[in-house]
Amino acid sequence: MRTFISHASKLLSTSKTLTRSMSQSTSIPRKQTRVRDHGYDDYMEVEKKVRKVLKFQDLILSQPTNMISVSRLDSLSRRIGFKQFESGRFILKFPHVFEVFEHPVQRILYCRLTRKALSQMGQENEAMLRQVPDAVTRLRKLLMLSNTGRVRLEHVRIARREFGLPDDFEYSVILKYPEYFRLFDADETRNKYIEMVEKDCGLGVCEIERVREREYREKGYDAEDIRFSFIVNFPPGFKIGKYYKIAVWKWQRLPYWSPYEDVSGYDLRSLEAQRRMEKRAVAMIHELVSLTVEKKITLERIAHFRMVMDLPKKLKEFLLQHQGIFYISTRGNHGKLHTVFLREAYKKGELVEPNELYLARRKLAELVLISPRKARLDKELVSYRRRGDEDDHMNGVERNYSDDDFEVKGNVESDTESGEESDGDSAYSDTGDISD
Helix, strand or coil, X not given: CHHHHHHHHHHHHHHHHHHHHXXXXXXXXXXXXXXXXXXXXXXXXXXXXXXXXXXXXXXXHCCCCCEEEHHXXXXXXXXXXXXXXXXXXXXXCCCCCEEEEECCCCXXXXXXXXXXXXXXXXXHHHHHHHCHHHHHHHHHHHHHHCCCCEEXXXXXXXXXXXXXXXXXXXXXXXXXXXXXXXXXXXXXXXXXXXXXXXXXXXXXXXXXXXXXXXXXXXXXXXXXXXXXXXXXXXXXXXXXXXXXXXXXXXXXXXXXXXXXCCCCCCCCCCHHHXXXXXXXXXXHHHHHHHCCCCCEEEHHHHHCCCCCCCCCCXXXXXXXXXXCCEEEECCCCCCCCCEEEEHHHEECCEECCCCHHHHHHHHHHHHHHCCHHHHHHHHHHHHHHHHHHHHHHXXXXXXXXXXXXXXXXXXXXXXXXXXXXXXXXXXXXXXXXXXX
């Protein structure tokens, strides 16, 4: 009897193994461990500093004179999460963005933005104004992605920076183009909504469809193989087994409905229809991230559009199933912030197809990454040149230099330059090539 039971248990375990293997060969496993990609994480480490710098810039520019005393800045910065005396140490880390000076009358320390920071802000504002027509198109496509043709105004306002919309987009974009948008208050919720006036079928082409067409024309892939496929680049160290490869191959050839297509008339009760809807959700998130300026958006802001776009409830687990298409970075806010990148849009920490607004924003990151030692050296060189000009205008005075002075200055300059390069490399290190 015991022998029969043991034999039956072995058969049962064998059948479970076969069933598990067959299930892995027909669908992508739902639970996947997240594999880190250091190229994206290093990118977010720089973004973390940039976000803090932007908060301080808003505090300074909110003052009538565009400058603020250091003591008042310290008290205001506590509202945005900084501790006491932490703001002073923070602004000193970025001398190419913030300038600390002594007020000529009050004799206390003040802070204002440098000329380089003001110039960068001007370039970004000009770039944003020039790309307003593109932002209008992105907003129209965003409304077409929703199943009702409308989205909440507050959700768009929260993500306005990602979609390249100006701060006053309610007036400069929505009310300015009444032929495209309609703004109204919902009676049941008292929330403001943006609604599209008329659906434009010419805008109903997804970004992944354009990529497929380009791949077909340039590389000559088989049309049947890439008809419903996505570009997949797994992160370094991601383990791909035999059954996983088969599941991905089958998933790539699975037909699905376009995110811009109305699926209300289809019968979605069958297993095949549910699989198509799951792949449609991947295409929906892919198109949503593609509409952003920097091809990245936080997971929390994607969740704002979950109901109107029929996205799964557990978005993080859903995206982890497709780590070859998206990457989720937890850097930037003590692991509480999840940033979703479109893997195919980045290569070695840079956008493959950069736009003007993205390049203007990256200039602020460049100012943030400049070493404070470089800033101190620049001030020394400026003061040195001024003293030299004054000495040149003095008649009868001869300048004498020693060899030691040149040696010291040469060492300082070489150390500073090497320090600056090391800061840039560490911030944008490409430990794992994000194109692989």
